[in-house]
Amino acid sequence: MSFLDLDEFLIELAQKVEIVFSPVVDVKEYPRDVDVCLIEGAICNEDHVEMVHKIRKYTKTVVSFGDCAVTGNVTAIRNQLGLGNRENVLQRAYVEAAQLNPCVPEDKGIVPPLLERVMPVHEMVYVDYYLPGCPPPAARIKSFVTQLLEGKELHLAGAEIKFG
Amino acid sequence: MAAKTLTINGKQISAEEGATILQAAEEAGVKIPTLCHLDGVYDVGACRLCLVEVTGVPKLLPACTTKVSEGMEIKTDSEQLQKYRRLTLELLFAERNHVCAVCVANGHCELQTLAYSQGMDHVRYDYCFPKWGVDNTHRLFGMDHNRCILCTRCVRVCWHIEGAGTKNVAGRGSKAKIITDLNMPWGESGSCTNCGKCVQSCPTGALFYKGSTVAEMERDRSRLEFIVTAREKKLWVASD
Numbered sequence: 001m002s003f004l005d006l007d008e009f010l011i012e013l014a015q016k017v018e019i020v021f022s023p024v025v026d027v028k029e030y031p032r033d034v035d036v037c038l039i040e041g042a043i044c045n046e047d048h049v050e051m052v053h054k055i056r057k058y059t060k061t062v063v064s065f066g067d068c069a070v071t072g073n074v075t076a077i078r079n080q081l082g083l084g085n086r087e088n089v090l091q092r093a094y095v096e097a098a099q100l101n102p103c104v105p106e107d108k109g110i111v112p113p114l115l116e117r118v119m120p121v122h123e124m125v126y127v128d129y130y131l132p133g134c135p136p137p138a139a140r141i142k143s144f145v146t147q148l149l150e151g152k153e154l155h156l157a158g159a160e161i162k163f164g
Numbered sequence: 165m166a167a168k169t170l171t172i173n174g175k176q177i178s179a180e181e182g183a184t185i186l187q188a189a190e191e192a193g194v195k196i197p198t199l200c201h202l203d204g205v206y207d208v209g210a211c212r213l214c215l216v217e218v219t220g221v222p223k224l225l226p227a228c229t230t231k232v233s234e235g236m237e238i239k240t241d242s243e244q245l246q247k248y249r250r251l252t253l254e255l256l257f258a259e260r261n262h263v264c265a266v267c268v269a270n271g272h273c274e275l276q277t278l279a280y281s282q283g284m285d286h287v288r289y290d291y292c293f294p295k296w297g298v299d300n301t302h303r304l305f306g307m308d309h310n311r312c313i314l315c316t317r318c319v320r321v322c323w324h325i326e327g328a329g330t331k332n333v334a335g336r337g338s339k340a341k342i343i344t345d346l347n348m349p350w351g352e353s354g355s356c357t358n359c360g361k362c363v364q365s366c367p368t369g370a371l372f373y374k375g376s377t378v379a380e381m382e383r384d385r386s387r388l389e390f391i392v393t394a395r396e397k398k399l400w401v402a403s404d
Contacts, residue, residue: 064286067264067265070285070286071257071263071286071287071291072291073263073265074263074265074266076291076293077261077263079291079293080261080293080294080295080310081295082295117293120286120287120291122286122288123290127286130285130286131285132285132286134264134265156285157283158280158281159280160280161280161283161284161285162264162276162280163264163265163276163279163280164264164265164267164270164271164276164379
C-alpha cells in the first residue's frame, strides 16, 4: 500500500516499467526473464517456498521489500512458540477464533501447509538488495526504484535502511 | 594531573591521565559508537560496539574501559572495525525478538539507530526466536525481556545512582536475564523505590512506562544527568 503513496511518480514509473506479475496483475504463472522482483512478506508455507525458488530462477534482481521479507517481522512471532507452532496457529485461527464451523481445513489445496518456522526471504534464496521499513516509506521506495532504473550500484544509507 | 599524548585516527591529541579512550575521543571530537555506555555510571565493556584498534596490541580493545597511555596509536573506524560492529549488531538482533514495527521504542531506540547508522540492512544469521516473557506486574513500569540486550545499564543505575540494588543479572550466556530482587515479579519487589531510573537508562524498548504504545516510549536522559551532576559536583543544575 505504501507503493501507492508514490502518487504522481507512479505515472512516471508506469512509462518506464512493465509490470508482469503482481497481486493486481491478472497473470497466474510467474513469467521468465524478469528484470526486477520486489518480494513482500516472509516465507511461511510450502507455496511460498515453491514461489520464491521460481522467482530466483527467472529474475535478475531480487529485492527483499519491507521488514517482513527482510526480518520475518510480526509474521515470524509464531516462531517463538517453538516447534509445533503450526498446530497452535491453525487451532487459534480456525477453531478458537471461529464463529461458524470451527475446524482446521484439511482438504488439499485449501490452506498450503505451514512451514515449521517463518523465514526471511534471504534464508531461502540469494537476495540482491534489501529495503527495510514497515512499510518502507514512499520516499525510500522512490529513491530505491530511481537508483535501480538508472542502473547504478545501489546505495541506501543512514535512516533509509531503518527497520520498523 | 599529568597529560598523555596519543593519536586517534592519525590526529595528535592529549588526554588526562586516567581518562578512557572513549573520553579522550569525545574530547577530540571523534565519535565512537556505544551502546552499554551511559554517562554517569561506571563502564563494563559489555556490548563490544566501541572496540578500537591500538597499534601493537593484537586484540581489539573496548574504548569505554581502556585507559589512555603515552604514545598510543588508536584507530576507531577501520574497515575491520566497521565489519565487527555490524556483526555485533546483527548478533544482538538475532539473539532475542526485536520487532521494531511493534516496539514501544520504535524511532527512539539506540539499537535501531546504531543498526542503520552502521549500514545494517539485514541480519545474516538465523534468528533464534527464544521464548521470553514480559513482566507487567509493576504498577508503573514494564519489562519486555524479548527486547533486552543485557547492556546492564538498568542494573548499574539501580545500584549506583539510586542505590536500591533491585535489578540484577541471573543466568549465563544466552540464558542470562535481568531480574528484580531474588528473581521475583517486579511488582512484588520490596527494594524497588519506583524511581524509574532504569526506564530512563534503557537503550531499547525493554523497559517502558506502562501505557505507552508503539513508538511512544521517549526517554529524557537529562533527568539522569541532573542527578549525576548533583552528586558529583554538588551542583543542582540542569545541563541546558
